Amino acid sequence: xxxxxxxxxxxxxxxxxxxxxxxxxxxxxxxxxxxxxxxxxxxxxxxxxxxxxxxxxxxxxxxxxxxxxxxxxxxxxxxxxxxxxxxxxxxxxxxxxxxxxxxxxxxxxxxxxxxxxx
Amino acid sequence: xxxxxxxxxxxxxxxxxxxxxxxxxxxxxxxxxxxxxxxxxxxxxxxxxxxxxxxxxxxxxxxxxxxxxxxxxxxxxxxxxxxxxxxxxxxxxxxxxxxxxxxxxxxxxxxxxxx
Numbered sequence: 001x002x003x004x005x006x007x008x009x010x011x012x013x014x015x016x017x018x019x020x021x022x023x024x025x026x027x028x029x030x031x032x033x034x035x036x037x038x039x040x041x042x043x044x045x046x047x048x049x050x051x052x053x054x055x056x057x058x059x060x061x062x063x064x065x066x067x068x069x070x071x072x073x074x075x076x077x078x079x080x081x082x083x084x085x086x087x088x089x090x091x092x093x094x095x096x097x098x099x100x101x102x103x104x105x106x107x108x109x110x111x112x113x114x115x116x117x118x
Numbered sequence: 119x120x121x122x123x124x125x126x127x128x129x130x131x132x133x134x135x136x137x138x139x140x141x142x143x144x145x146x147x148x149x150x151x152x153x154x155x156x157x158x159x160x161x162x163x164x165x166x167x168x169x170x171x172x173x174x175x176x177x178x179x180x181x182x183x184x185x186x187x188x189x190x191x192x193x194x195x196x197x198x199x200x201x202x203x204x205x206x207x208x209x210x211x212x213x214x215x216x217x218x219x220x221x222x223x224x225x226x227x228x229x230x231x232x233x
Contacts, residue, residue, distance in 0.1 A: 047213055049222035062221045096163050103154060108163035
């Protein structure tokens with residue numbers, strides 16, 4: 001059973017960079033069985049797919065966020081991370097890391113609320 | 119107009135059945151898409167339920183009861199999540215998802231109340 005845990009600052013100032021890490025247990029981040037994904041949920045609202053990476057380090061991003069997003073893998077720590085630059089209040093959301101196939105997000109972290117505010 | 123439109127809420131009695139719709143925007147043909155469904159209970163992350171494209175291309179996630187099934191209504195250009203024998207534990211938000219224009223796109227979700 002894959003387990004995921006998000007970590008990172010809960011408060012980020014406008015125009016700064018949001019950085020989150022997802023620690024993976026129960027599976028190797030090098031496994032070709034999984035895609036490693038970030039999804040966010042604005043307060044009281046629906047889900048937005050941010051992007052994913054996989055064992056080779058390849059990435060795929062939501063075109064609406066592509067210019068601001070980087071997802072990367074740290075194999076030494078069995079972690080993957082999210083960086084979102086130039087944040088605004090519209091980036092306030094619960095951020096989830098997830099894993100599964102390219103289409104099914106089978107395992108999820110509990111989510112972490114990131115608030116963008118000065 | 120949103121790519122995927124879901125009714126914001128639905129109330130159904132225990133033991134009854136519910137059909138949750140996911141309508142694709144005009145010009146996007148439901149026949150060509152696999153539609154994925156997720157369930158989210160309050161305070162928890164979403165859980166993958168199933169996907170449906172056709173009766174020959176469908177999958178229910180491991181552990182998901184057979185009470186949950188998918189279908190399509192081509193005349194309405196919509197995907198449908200059907201839940202039979204509703205139980206109180208089914209009270210959740212339900213989201214549909216498709217791959218469209220190089221991104222996974224979610225519907226706005228339907229809050230299902232069982233009362």
